[in-house]
Amino acid sequence: MTPSSPAPPARHRTTVGSWLHSAGSWIRSAPGTYIWLAALFVTTVIIHQMSPDFEEDFLRQRSTNIHELTEDPVRVLFASAFWIDGGHWLPYAFLYTVFHAPAERWLGTLRWLAVVLLAHVLATLASEGVLAWAIRHGHVAPSAADTLDVGVSYALAGVVAVLTYHVPPPWRFVYLFAVLVIYGLPLITGRSFTDLGHFTAVLIGLACYPLVRSRQGTRTPVPQ
Numbered sequence: 001m002t003p004s005s006p007a008p009p010a011r012h013r014t015t016v017g018s019w020l021h022s023a024g025s026w027i028r029s030a031p032g033t034y035i036w037l038a039a040l041f042v043t044t045v046i047i048h049q050m051s052p053d054f055e056e057d058f059l060r061q062r063s064t065n066i067h068e069l070t071e072d073p074v075r076v077l078f079a080s081a082f083w084i085d086g087g088h089w090l091p092y093a094f095l096y097t098v099f100h101a102p103a104e105r106w107l108g109t110l111r112w113l114a115v116v117l118l119a120h121v122l123a124t125l126a127s128e129g130v131l132a133w134a135i136r137h138g139h140v141a142p143s144a145a146d147t148l149d150v151g152v153s154y155a156l157a158g159v160v161a162v163l164t165y166h167v168p169p170p171w172r173f174v175y176l177f178a179v180l181v182i183y184g185l186p187l188i189t190g191r192s193f194t195d196l197g198h199f200t201a202v203l204i205g206l207a208c209y210p211l212v213r214s215r216q217g218t219r220t221p222v223p224q
Contacts, residue, residue, distance in 0.1 A: 030101035032109045036081075037096050040152070043082050044089040059083055059150050064124045066132050066145040077121055080150040095156060103159045106166050107212060112159070115208050119158020119201040124149075127197030134193075149194070154201040157183060161205025165212045 027034045047055055061068070062079040069076060084092060104112040131147075134140040160179055167175045183202045187195040 030104040030109075032113055033096050033100040033104050036100075036152075037093060039082050040084060040092060041089055044084055044087050047083070047087045056148065059085060060146065060148050063147070063149045064128065065147045065149050066128055066135070069125075069128055077124065080124075081120055081152055081155065083150045084152070085148060085150050092152065099156060099160050099163060102166070103163055107162075111211050114211055115158055115162050115205060116155040118208065119161075119204045120152075120155040122204050123154040123158070123197045123201035126200045127193045130196055131193040144193075147193075153194075154197050157198045157201035158205035158208070161202040162208050162212060164206065165209060 047059075050058060062076060062083055064076050064080045100112070100116075103115070106112075107115070128149075131140065131144060135142055135144055164172060164176045164179065179202060183199045186192075187199045
């Protein structure tokens, strides 16, 4: 008789187990990133259960537009960071893993969160302030004060920018140039208030150097 083939299934189980262990270690090393991402998954599932008309009205009440900021700024600044307009979660799962998670592992959760909050809040206030000025001077229709504006992209832009200080020279300057082009070109060509918000968030991320100065030269620990 021909002996039965040994062990490939066992090796396969070992490989899968090792991969799961590595993924779990990575997630545990950036808890803030993945708790936020899990919350976005839940809210995205909720959005998919809504009718289009109800969804628009629901998100508008959690939008950081001029009207809602005037009524209850703290509520909408917080709420807007937990909803994705358009309902596509997977691209954000990728972007959070590529940018937020490395930033949190490098800076630590509290400093990473400080960058996130500064970029989200200040970029929102800056862009909506410019929009309010444009409405007041007749450059934009008054209806723009009730524009739908939710999402996490300002915080993401700030974190993308602050990672510049984690990239070793000379690649740091290549990375910075790419970030400025990616966020600067839409501002030049489109000149919308969201383009302004994204570029402002990039500048805020770069201005967070005092928060990251003590971490420069520090290697990101490898999850075990």
